[in-house]
Amino acid sequence: MMFLSLRQLCTSISKRHKLSFYAFSPLASHPRMTNSSVFLRPLSSLPSANNTQSPPTEDSELQIPPIRRTRTRTPLETQFETWTENLKPGFTPTDVDAALRAQSDPDLALDIFRWTAQQRNYKHNHVTYLTMIKTLIDGRRYRHAETLVEEVLAGACDVSVPLYNSMIRFCCNRKFLFNRAFDVYKKMLKSDDCKPTLETYTLLLNSLLRRFNKLNVCYVYLHAVKSLTKQMKASGVIPDTFVLNMIIKAYATCREVDEAIRVFREMGLYGCYPNAYSYSYIVKGLCEKGRVGQGLGFYKEMKGKLLVPSGSTFMILICSLAIEGRFEEATEVVFYMLGQSKTPDLLTYKTLLEGLCREGKSDEAFELLEECRKKDRLMSQKTYKTLLNSLHFLNQE
Numbered sequence: 001m002m003f004l005s006l007r008q009l010c011t012s013i014s015k016r017h018k019l020s021f022y023a024f025s026p027l028a029s030h031p032r033m034t035n036s037s038v039f040l041r042p043l044s045s046l047p048s049a050n051n052t053q054s055p056p057t058e059d060s061e062l063q064i065p066p067i068r069r070t071r072t073r074t075p076l077e078t079q080f081e082t083w084t085e086n087l088k089p090g091f092t093p094t095d096v097d098a099a100l101r102a103q104s105d106p107d108l109a110l111d112i113f114r115w116t117a118q119q120r121n122y123k124h125n126h127v128t129y130l131t132m133i134k135t136l137i138d139g140r141r142y143r144h145a146e147t148l149v150e151e152v153l154a155g156a157c158d159v160s161v162p163l164y165n166s167m168i169r170f171c172c173n174r175k176f177l178f179n180r181a182f183d184v185y186k187k188m189l190k191s192d193d194c195k196p197t198l199e200t201y202t203l204l205l206n207s208l209l210r211r212f213n214k215l216n217v218c219y220v221y222l223h224a225v226k227s228l229t230k231q232m233k234a235s236g237v238i239p240d241t242f243v244l245n246m247i248i249k250a251y252a253t254c255r256e257v258d259e260a261i262r263v264f265r266e267m268g269l270y271g272c273y274p275n276a277y278s279y280s281y282i283v284k285g286l287c288e289k290g291r292v293g294q295g296l297g298f299y300k301e302m303k304g305k306l307l308v309p310s311g312s313t314f315m316i317l318i319c320s321l322a323i324e325g326r327f328e329e330a331t332e333v334v335f336y337m338l339g340q341s342k343t344p345d346l347l348t349y350k351t352l353l354e355g356l357c358r359e360g361k362s363d364e365a366f367e368l369l370e371e372c373r374k375k376d377r378l379m380s381q382k383t384y385k386t387l388l389n390s391l392h393f394l395n396q397e
Contacts, residue, residue, distance in 0.1 A: 024057075205228060276308055284313050338375045
């Protein structure tokens, strides 16, 4: 009786069935496997000498292939795809303008604006540029709006007066784009169809006057005001009261009072009538120039028309009259000012009351202080004590 060894038996079976025994080391941690576990696999599955893959490990049967997940689109991307799909082939600037106006997100609107510009047989016009610039300004995307302004100036689209005025308004409101606003204005002057309008001159004059904060600086900008005024008249643009008041203010601030009065007298030629601002600028300019009597005359004319001056105009007139020793007229102006619910500041009170004391009218000064205290409901206790101590000190001297 012949007994075959275990190795001979395995060799014989493998030759007959083309199978090989692939034995693993015991896996005590796996509940389904015992120390005698043996896996039969085809020969083709065994690693060959030329195969670069590593042989299976003990826990290779337990490995789970990684799950591939697609990236979820953001809401902005989803909205962008929706709007671009709604724009049918052959869309016009009117369709794009409607799409831009429907966006509440300025970034999404800008994406649509840029995407449509890259499509074949399409070009933005002045309507889409105007809508996009307004959307960016409202959304505080100022750098992008500035880029679009530069594109328009470079000739990216046809132009219109509303587009140019919108660009000027944006540049005037930005500190570092002040000079760019006048570049747009020069483009309008050279254009045949987009001449400057009253809105254009209003924006530019208002921007210039905002820089009249110092006396030595305002003379520099006064030349620009004069130039704009001449060009406005030459182009046939009829100014309104607001524009004429700005011109009067510019002249009065720079102490060119005669020019301010000339413009004031010409207001009727344009169908305009002086208002409280017109008179206030003239009165302030005359008082600061030292022509107090003439300023008082305009004040009385203004008062006769039931026009109320500004608080600063009241105080300048009171101080100017007090300095010239015209205390009765200054006192009348104080009482009229208090009657209009306007309050003089501490400097105005001191100028009038101390002027009375220096003229030997201390009793009148004390009486006036007490009367002003009763009528001025906004006078604080600190202000009253300061004025009272000042009068006592001057009276002792």
